[in-house]
Amino acid sequence: MQTKHPFISIVCPCYNEEEVINHFLKSITKILQTSKKTYEIIFIDDGSTDNTLEVLIESKKNYEHIKILKLSRNFGKEIALTAGIDASIGETVVPIDVDLQDPPEIILDFIKKYKEGYHVVVGKRVDRTSDTFAKKFSAEAFYKFHNKISDINIPNNVGDYRLMSRKVVDEIKKLPESQRFMKGIFAWIGFKTATVEYKREVRVAGKTSFNGWKLWNFAIDGITSFSTVPLRIWLYIGVVISALSFIYGSVIIVKTLIFGVDIAGYASMLTVVLFLGGVQLMGIGILGEYIGRIYIESKNRPIYIIENEY
Ligand code: UDP
Ligand code: MG
Numbered sequence: 001m002q003t004k005h006p007f008i009s010i011v012c013p014c015y016n017e018e019e020v021i022n023h024f025l026k027s028i029t030k031i032l033q034t035s036k037k038t039y040e041i042i043f044i045d046d047g048s049t050d051n052t053l054e055v056l057i058e059s060k061k062n063y064e065h066i067k068i069l070k071l072s073r074n075f076g077k078e079i080a081l082t083a084g085i086d087a088s089i090g091e092t093v094v095p096i097d098v099d100l101q102d103p104p105e106i107i108l109d110f111i112k113k114y115k116e117g118y119h120v121v122v123g124k125r126v127d128r129t130s131d132t133f134a135k136k137f138s139a140e141a142f143y144k145f146h147n148k149i150s151d152i153n154i155p156n157n158v159g160d161y162r163l164m165s166r167k168v169v170d171e172i173k174k175l176p177e178s179q180r181f182m183k184g185i186f187a188w189i190g191f192k193t194a195t196v197e198y199k200r201e202v203r204v205a206g207k208t209s210f211n212g213w214k215l216w217n218f219a220i221d222g223i224t225s226f227s228t229v230p231l232r233i234w235l236y237i238g239v240v241i242s243a244l245s246f247i248y249g250s251v252i253i254v255k256t257l258i259f260g261v262d263i264a265g266y267a268s269m270l271t272v273v274l275f276l277g278g279v280q281l282m283g284i285g286i287l288g289e290y291i292g293r294i295y296i297e298s299k300n301r302p303i304y305i306i307e308n309e310y
Helices: 021-035 052-059 077-087 106-115 133-149 166-173 182-189 212-226 229-259 266-298
Strands: 008-014 039-045 066-071 092-095 120-127 158-165 193-199 306-309
Touching: 008 021, 008 077, 021 039, 021 052, 021 106, 039 052, 039 077, 052 066, 066 077, 077 092, 077 166, 077 182, 092 106, 092 166, 106 120, 106 158, 106 193, 133 212, 158 166, 158 182, 166 182, 182 212, 212 266, 229 266
Parallel strands: 008 039, 008 092, 039 066, 120 193
Antiparallel strands: 066 306, 092 158, 120 158
């Protein structure tokens, strides 16, 4: 009994996940049936190079209410998620990873909170023993730094796993930027939010596609998408360095007047020149990062391309 607009849209980006899709479908449909709500499950094949698409198409034979969007190439999780959210028609939307690291049974708690009147219900990972130390540590450092220098606060240990009302989703769809840091976008939107705690599981199968370098770039995207502090900081660094060099210059002048010229000082000269050179390069690099972003946004390209729908 599928109504035109289901109660819940599950949005699930997949990149080379052929091994886990069936596990995922089995547990998610069980939970959705328990909830007795109408639903749709939207899979986004984010340009997988394995048989993900075939497995997904095959699964339509055994499961109902499945929509598959095939993107024309790998656009990355954030954009795949955006494509899925755009395509969703449910009264509520739940983005979830296909690898079962986000336990589907939490959706029942999400629904309960939604019924209590919350527009957003976020899943908070209270136990991340399944993540490596390096990942936990870098994630924590990132959130601390990000929240210090941004106007919006991204709560630590909160991922994309959440429930959003149609109203919230419609607001998200209005954000036009093509560089989509979804955690930041979710936080920027606001609305009355409830939290449900859960334990982050290990992947059922397959392997993570986020290595150190990808995470580092992800962190830079996050910071530069929601803060201009890295730009402004150069004003202060510049002021401090000019003040210091002014004092230093005055000292040299006074010294020369009193003691005459001395030729020693190549070492200190070189140190100062190199230091300033480094500082300038960093400043230019950060300017470049933002200008690059302006450039990309100004091209106004579509955020993603859907090659096919199934
Ligand atoms: N994913 C995606 N496109 C990508 C990388 C990942 O759609 O380019 C999906 C992936 O299939 C999974 C989710 O994003 O459903 C989370 O990815 P992963 O498990 O690799 O990340 P982790 O859980 O290690 O952060
Ligand atoms: Mg995962």
